[in-house]
Amino acid sequence: MDFSFTEEQLMLQDVARRIAQEKIAPSAEHHDRTGEFPLENIRLLGENGLMGIEVPEAYGGAGMDPIAYVLAMVEVAAGDAAHSTIMSVNNSLFCNGILTHGSEAQKQKYVRAIAEGEAIGAFALTEPQSGSDATAMRCRAVKQADGTYVINGKKSWITSGPVAKYIVLFAMTDPEQGARGITAFMIDTDKAGFHRGKTEPKLGIRASATCEIEFQEYVADADDVLGKEGEGFKIAMGVLDAGRIGIASQAIGIARAAYEATIAYVKDRKAFGAAIGTFQMTQAKIADMKCKLDAALLLTLRAAWVKGQGKRFSNEAAIAKLTASEAAMWITHQAVQIHGGMGYSKEMPLERYFRDAKITEIYEGTSEIQRLVIARNETGLR
Numbered sequence: 001m002d003f004s005f006t007e008e009q010l011m012l013q014d015v016a017r018r019i020a021q022e023k024i025a026p027s028a029e030h031h032d033r034t035g036e037f038p039l040e041n042i043r044l045l046g047e048n049g050l051m052g053i054e055v056p057e058a059y060g061g062a063g064m065d066p067i068a069y070v071l072a073m074v075e076v077a078a079g080d081a082a083h084s085t086i087m088s089v090n091n092s093l094f095c096n097g098i099l100t101h102g103s104e105a106q107k108q109k110y111v112r113a114i115a116e117g118e119a120i121g122a123f124a125l126t127e128p129q130s131g132s133d134a135t136a137m138r139c140r141a142v143k144q145a146d147g148t149y150v151i152n153g154k155k156s157w158i159t160s161g162p163v164a165k166y167i168v169l170f171a172m173t174d175p176e177q178g179a180r181g182i183t184a185f186m187i188d189t190d191k192a193g194f195h196r197g198k199t200e201p202k203l204g205i206r207a208s209a210t211c212e213i214e215f216q217e218y219v220a221d222a223d224d225v226l227g228k229e230g231e232g233f234k235i236a237m238g239v240l241d242a243g244r245i246g247i248a249s250q251a252i253g254i255a256r257a258a259y260e261a262t263i264a265y266v267k268d269r270k271a272f273g274a275a276i277g278t279f280q281m282t283q284a285k286i287a288d289m290k291c292k293l294d295a296a297l298l299l300t301l302r303a304a305w306v307k308g309q310g311k312r313f314s315n316e317a318a319i320a321k322l323t324a325s326e327a328a329m330w331i332t333h334q335a336v337q338i339h340g341g342m343g344y345s346k347e348m349p350l351e352r353y354f355r356d357a358k359i360t361e362i363y364e365g366t367s368e369i370q371r372l373v374i375a376r377n378e379t380g381l382r
């Protein structure tokens with residue numbers, strides 16, 4: 001076992017850290033307060049290979065491995081979680097699925113634009129009445145005699161929905177087949193029949209724009225199908241496995257930022273004539289924060305390593321996401337507590353880290369769904 005990173009992985013980490021510290025972190029409070037979409041920074045991340053980290057260079061990406069992806073995501077999330085949400089959707093949910101299941105023409109058309117940061121991608125699975133249970137979706141794609149599909153229906157909570165140029169959409173082509181009746185489509189949001197709803201006001205990751213989208217008689221061509229008809233559910237679940245490594249990395253970045261701020265604060269802040277970091281109750285919290293942070297990072301790197309080996313990594317990704325997201329929630333909670341009144345104040349970023357951390361326990365499969373995935377993998381029971 002080798003715990004060292006390659007030169008390329010460290011170089012990408014450095015690039016991500018530099019952009020995160022110089023450009024992203026300084027504007028994080030502004031983006032959180034205004035909810036303004038950070039288009040300029042997203043373009044910069046794209047120009048530096050961070051919007052298509054695992055995308056081969058032939059399609060405009062950085063051609064790196066999943067471990068490099070984890071390292072870069074952690075840095076960007078430590079700068080600002082909302083930026084890392086946009087980055088994770090572009091990398092994991094958009095590019096990854098097309099690279100695995102797309103035709104050569106789809107890879108050239110859709111992956112390059114997103115990987116180079118020229119356009120924003122989105123992934124549309126959730127609907128107003130179906131989240132964890134994606135097979136209950138109602139969005140319908142009806143095949144016509146000429147081979148095209150007419151799509152009608154709503155999708156909710158679509159990250160980057162307000163700004164996306166292209167979307168990977170999941171729609172029911174054969175409702176009688178249940179999960180096997182779902183098909184994935186490539187959507188161009190400039191085409192007729194595509195509509196965006198209002199941007200959702202949210203607790204955290206406020207600069208990551210989220211909205212409902214609607215399809216009214218949208219016509220998709222036969223070659224807009226991603227993979228084969230009926231393979232959509234399998235594609236979505238595979239893409240979400242990869243996405244969970246990204247969300248685990250995001251959680252680690254948020255938690256690390258809260259942890260580092262806490263280490264600085266406990267040395268500086270005094271009570272009863274001593275630095276608060278000398279109190280054993282504070283020390284116990286620091287030790288537990290560090291253990292959870294390291295455990296989350298190691299489990300996430302393990303999941304990335306298994307993925308990089310080309311092996312099945314569903315269980316490892318669920319374990320990483322569950323551990324990292326619950327660690328982030330706990331660590332940011334303790335960080336607010338250790339900062340006392342200042343932890344609750346908008347003058348410091350602790351309350352933002354706390355609000356941002358919560359989403360990692362919800363999207364791309366809630367903590368309950370991760371536990372279900374892990375227990376099913378471990379027991380073989382359904």
Ligand SMILES: Cc1cc2nc3c(=O)[nH]c(=O)nc-3n(C[C@H](O)[C@H](O)[C@H](O)COP(=O)(O)OP(=O)(O)OC[C@H]3O[C@@H](n4cnc5c(N)ncnc54)[C@H](O)[C@@H]3O)c2cc1C
Pocket residue numbers: 089122123124125126129130131132133156157158159160202210359362363364365366367368369372
């Ligand atoms: C900010 C944000 C961004 C998002 N971005 C996207 C996106 O880009 N694309 C997209 O498609 N979706 C997106 N989502 C949707 C997200 O993936 C869902 O919200 C999530 O999967 C949960 O679905 P739900 O909200 O419908 O909750 P529900 O599925 O209704 O779950 C409600 C509660 O019941 C629990 N529960 C459900 N089933 C079980 C079970 N079998 N056992 C135990 N407990 C269970 C859940 O864990 C949860 O606590 C986003 C959501 C948010 C909040």
